[in-house]
Amino acid sequence: MLFFIVKGGIVMVPIILASIVGAGIIVDRFIVIRRVYRLDMQKFSRDVLDLVDKGKYREALVLCGQKKDYPLAAMYAAAIENRLLSRLELEKLLERMGNHAVKTLEKRLGGLVSVVGISPLMGFLGTITGLIRAFMAWEKAGNDVTVSALAGGIYEAMITTAAGLIVAIPYYLCYNYFISRIKYFSHELDDYCSQLLELLTRGKVL
Template identity: 30%
Template sequence: MSSSMMIFAETADAMSGLAGFFSKGGPFIWPLLACSIVAVTTIILRTIALRERNVLPLVIESEIERLVPGASAERLARIAEQDDSALARIVRVALHHLRWPRSENVEFVQTRARYEMVRLEKGLIILEVITGIAPLLGLIGTVSGLVHVFARLGLSTGAADAKGIALGISEALNTTIFGLSIAVPSLIAFSYFSKKVEAMSVEMETLVTDLITKCYYGRIGRPDTTVRPTAAAHAPIA
């Protein structure tokens, strides 16, 4: 029972200290708090969205590698229709346009791939912006706090209270600490996700190129079916 009470007391003290941190941080602490919430939410959502099975499912990779050049891709088409990953959507586009000339199909697939890359990079710009503005907001908050500290010092009629000045400066520096504590994880997450998207894009490009090569393997160009006038058509009528 005593251990439970101690845990409860420690939790209450921690919550009280956290509330005091935000209440004494000045007006710029609240935009920083909003930045931290947005950053954490974005990191969680990007972690889920960029999981391997949501972008490059193993079953589709294996099926593309198993596909024999020139063979039917019906099994792969069925698998891709039942999947909603980025690779599956690109594969569906490639397979749905196999009747087109290869160059046109490749161009259409590239357009779809660029769209998928934009979807994968969604949210990374938010982390990049937060990485830039969080330290600046913290610095502005600190400068603002120092201005208030020295303003009170100038208005005081008695001797300067060294303890009060030190306390005011320490509270003013809270926003800088908070801003940096937001920016550093955001920068790490942004760099990690950017490299992961880049690696996935290269792997998708390799797989789709392999798929198109196998699907068009041994295919002869379509004969020219344009109807042209024959020599008899230009012969003079007797």
């Protein structure tokens, strides 16, 4: 590995740094998203809705308080505590909280996108600088040029391109995975909160 890094030249440094930053973001987001899904939202929602349907708001708030670190529980608690508001006001309240929860999950994903975009570009830059080195060696050697004289530049050109793609491809797959999980989570929040709204606003006007 050290051989390839050395042969890749100076351009390998930002590629390696980008890969380290990207790996850190991936680990961080994986932990955060996994923590959110530790709550069985279907069971939790069913239990809270059952209490709300029976008018047991205090018990529902206690149940939400036990899971207060989870976005759905916090949103349910806020809606129940403000149940006297109009449906439109409750919808706006839950929408704000839902957007905040999604933004929290999306945090640092912009940095991951930057790593995905920059890595292959840095690889292509290494390709150009490597070819420049090779042609400069060729010009200097003239008719006496040898493969070994060109090898350094060619190594740099090929290795940096490969390194950039090796970083970008798996990181892009990770980014898509995170986005898909966040979208699914957002849809779940909308669905469960809509069910609570129906119970809290029965008979209410906008």
